[in-house]
Amino acid sequence: MKDVTQTPDFDINGYIRLDQMPHFLCPGCGHGIALRALLWAIHDLGIEKDKLAVVSGIGCSGRLSAYIDANTFHTTHGRPLAFATGLALARPDLHVVVITGDGDSLAIGGNHLIHACRRNLNLTCMMLNNEIYGMTGGQVSPTTSADRFTTTTPAGNTEPGFDACRLAEAAGASFVGREVTLQVLALKDLLQRALEHDGFSFVEVISDCTEIYGRKNDLGASPEMMMSQKASMRPDAYRNTVDVPFRPNALATGILAKVDRPEYGQALRAANARQQPAGKG
Amino acid sequence: MTRTMNMQGNQACALGAIEAGCRFFAGYPITPSSEVAEQMAAQLPKVGGTFIQMEDEIASMGAVIGASMGGLKAMTATSGPGFSLKQENIGYASGAEIPCVIVNVMRGGPSTGMPTRPSQGDIMQSRWGTHGDHPIIVLAPASVAEAYHETIRAFDLSERLRVPVIVLIDEVIGHLVETVDPGEAGQEHVARTFASGPAEGFKPYAITDDLVPPFPRPGDGYRSHTTGLTHSETGFPTQNPALAAAALNRITDKLVLHNDLIERWRVREADDADILIAAIGISARAAEAAVTKLRAEGIMAGLFRPVTLWPFPEGALLGVIDKAGAKALLVPEMNQGQMIREVERLVAGRLPVHGLNRIDGEAITPADIIARVREIAP
Numbered sequence: 001m002k003d004v005t006q007t008p009d010f011d012i013n014g015y016i017r018l019d020q021m022p023h024f025l026c027p028g029c030g031h032g033i034a035l036r037a038l039l040w041a042i043h044d045l046g047i048e049k050d051k052l053a054v055v056s057g058i059g060c061s062g063r064l065s066a067y068i069d070a071n072t073f074h075t076t077h078g079r080p081l082a083f084a085t086g087l088a089l090a091r092p093d094l095h096v097v098v099i100t101g102d103g104d105s106l107a108i109g110g111n112h113l114i115h116a117c118r119r120n121l122n123l124t125c126m127m128l129n130n131e132i133y134g135m136t137g138g139q140v141s142p143t144t145s146a147d148r149f150t151t152t153t154p155a156g157n158t159e160p161g162f163d164a165c166r167l168a169e170a171a172g173a174s175f176v177g178r179e180v181t182l183q184v185l186a187l188k189d190l191l192q193r194a195l196e197h198d199g200f201s202f203v204e205v206i207s208d209c210t211e212i213y214g215r216k217n218d219l220g221a222s223p224e225m226m227m228s229q230k231a232s233m234r235p236d237a238y239r240n241t242v243d244v245p246f247r248p249n250a251l252a253t254g255i256l257a258k259v260d261r262p263e264y265g266q267a268l269r270a271a272n273a274r275q276q277p278a279g280k281g
Numbered sequence: 282m283t284r285t286m287n288m289q290g291n292q293a294c295a296l297g298a299i300e301a302g303c304r305f306f307a308g309y310p311i312t313p314s315s316e317v318a319e320q321m322a323a324q325l326p327k328v329g330g331t332f333i334q335m336e337d338e339i340a341s342m343g344a345v346i347g348a349s350m351g352g353l354k355a356m357t358a359t360s361g362p363g364f365s366l367k368q369e370n371i372g373y374a375s376g377a378e379i380p381c382v383i384v385n386v387m388r389g390g391p392s393t394g395m396p397t398r399p400s401q402g403d404i405m406q407s408r409w410g411t412h413g414d415h416p417i418i419v420l421a422p423a424s425v426a427e428a429y430h431e432t433i434r435a436f437d438l439s440e441r442l443r444v445p446v447i448v449l450i451d452e453v454i455g456h457l458v459e460t461v462d463p464g465e466a467g468q469e470h471v472a473r474t475f476a477s478g479p480a481e482g483f484k485p486y487a488i489t490d491d492l493v494p495p496f497p498r499p500g501d502g503y504r505s506h507t508t509g510l511t512h513s514e515t516g517f518p519t520q521n522p523a524l525a526a527a528a529l530n531r532i533t534d535k536l537v538l539h540n541d542l543i544e545r546w547r548v549r550e551a552d553d554a555d556i557l558i559a560a561i562g563i564s565a566r567a568a569e570a571a572v573t574k575l576r577a578e579g580i581m582a583g584l585f586r587p588v589t590l591w592p593f594p595e596g597a598l599l600g601v602i603d604k605a606g607a608k609a610l611l612v613p614e615m616n617q618g619q620m621i622r623e624v625e626r627l628v629a630g631r632l633p634v635h636g637l638n639r640i641d642g643e644a645i646t647p648a649d650i651i652a653r654v655r656e657i658a659p
Binding site: 017049050051053065066069070071072073075081083085086088093111112114115271272273275276 | 340
């Protein structure tokens with residue numbers, strides 16, 4: 001593992017498609033911070049843009065791929081991990097990054113997430129968690145906090161939310177981490193570790209939907225939302241506990257799981273080689 | 282030296298795919314198509330390909346498209362409910378123009394239906410299964426040998442025209458064992474045209490005379506964007522009415538422009554047929570036997586068999602009708618009447634069109650067809 005280095009001279013303009021600006025994210029949305037952190041990590045790792053493939057799903061998170069100057073694929077709702085699995089197996093020379101959201105990967109795409117975690121193919125999955133379906137106007141998501149108002153929970157949310165990191169870890173992800181957008185440098189470092197990891201890495205970014213979710217729940221503008229997110233983080237929130245099956249009020253941040261186990265692509269290629277006729281391959 | 286082999290229809294689809302250059306298969310177990318996946322799992326690694334069993338039908342379609350985005354020829358196979366589940370991603374491949382082949386071994390429906398029994402219930406779903414107007418090609422082999430060769434042609438068309446191609450067989454063809462002559466070894470097959478030339482100003486969905494833009498392979502320097510959103514020539518989403526209409530019309534028009542490559546049909550005793558039978562798959566095989574017997578008893582029957590089911594070979598059908606001076610049409614199919622709707626639309630009342638339908642899980646027999654022809658014979 002390389003030492004994570006900060007490069008204050010990082011210029012995001014070298015990694016985004018300026019002709020696609022202005023972007024369509026709302027003022028105050030945390031997704032842009034996550035995008036910057038991701039591109040910064042990619043820059044510091046020296047990943048060539050030509051060898052970078054970014055696969056996204058549907059929702060606010062899904063639109064980010066269009067802004068990245070790389071090989072980008074905006075796929076169907078919930079399915080970016082499935083597309084990325086095919087792409088990464090077909091092209092092990094590419095660095096494949098998936099950008100998804102809480103609805104995209106925990107609801108409609110939940111099956112693909114747990115199986116990607118189990119399989120351990122070399123992919124980095126950045127899940128932007130803003131607790132809401134923002135693109136469609138603010139419906140409850142699998143991570144919406146208890147009692148919060150959304151357009152489909154007019155009396156407050158009564159469903160418990162997923163703790164996405166515990167889900168990913170339990171499903172076998174060999175790298176799991178979480179960070180808030182306020183901690184840009186920590187987020188960039190976390191994403192850099194995830195990108196370096198040989199196997200499936202899952203990073204949950206606690207983002208803020210100021211315009212829709214924040215407004216409807218009187219959570220303040222973006223600075224207030226981000227400060228309260230930071231305040232709700234507790235590094236050891238669920239370490240060594242087994243009694244918090246769903247999303248607790250306090251979330252752990254940083255690298256939450258990291259294990260070495262066989263990377264799926266290499267294992268599959270080795271198995272395939274054993275099936276080749278003698279004298280070939 | 283003959284290379285003729287005995288094989289099952291599902292196996293023929295797998296071996297035809299490998300011959301065509303397929304090097305990626307993602308699938309999910311489902312009756313009666315599972316043998317395609319099993320064959321691919323056994324055979325693909327031997328040619329340096331990749332097989333993966335995904336977590337569900339949707340994921341297997343997604344992985345196939347992902348592999349094709351990476352530049353590989355890729356295929357999946359499914360049946361009934363699995364074909365329903367794949368439809369959204371098939372639409373993505375159609376709109377984003379990602380080549381891929383889908384083998385659909387039809388079984389009875391609706392819902393779980395009769396998994397081990399034959400059906401031709403997906404004739405309309407194969408054309409209109411995904412939402413919105415979209416281009417798609419559907420090939421309908423009627424023998425094991427044809428399953429082999431039409432699967433090769435499915436790849437050729439998909440790669441040439443950047444369109445999903447469905448190989449639509451019924452359970453009888455899928456599980457039938459017949460001989461296949463694969464032809465000469467070392468044949469050339471269609472290779473996708475990858476973009477070349479300067480990346481500066483490259484438009485991944487340029488509207489050219491060919492109407493099929495070259496494919497920008499990741500890693501080749503184009504760094505283009507692919508989306509299921511309606512996009513302009515740049516590949517980026519647009520809601521400009523003129524650009525949206527041009528893009529959507531191009532992907533439909535490309536099939537019209539290249540119809541000579543796509544269209545394929547076969548006839549038997551059609552030149553002087555009073556009663557023309559239009560059928561696909563195992564129903565067409567029954568019709569072939571029926572035509573021979575009907576002719577022996579003096580009834581001038583003939584067969585028109587679309588090998589390319591969609592786009593339906595409409596000019597060919599009307600030409601055969603006119604040439605023969607046919608007086609009636611019969612459409613035997615293992616559903617409640619799907620292909621007959623297309624035939625009636627084309628014939629537009631010029632001659633009577635009769636149906637013969639079975640939905641009981643049994644194949645249509647030559648005796649069924651002979652009895653029906655006797656009923657409708659002029």
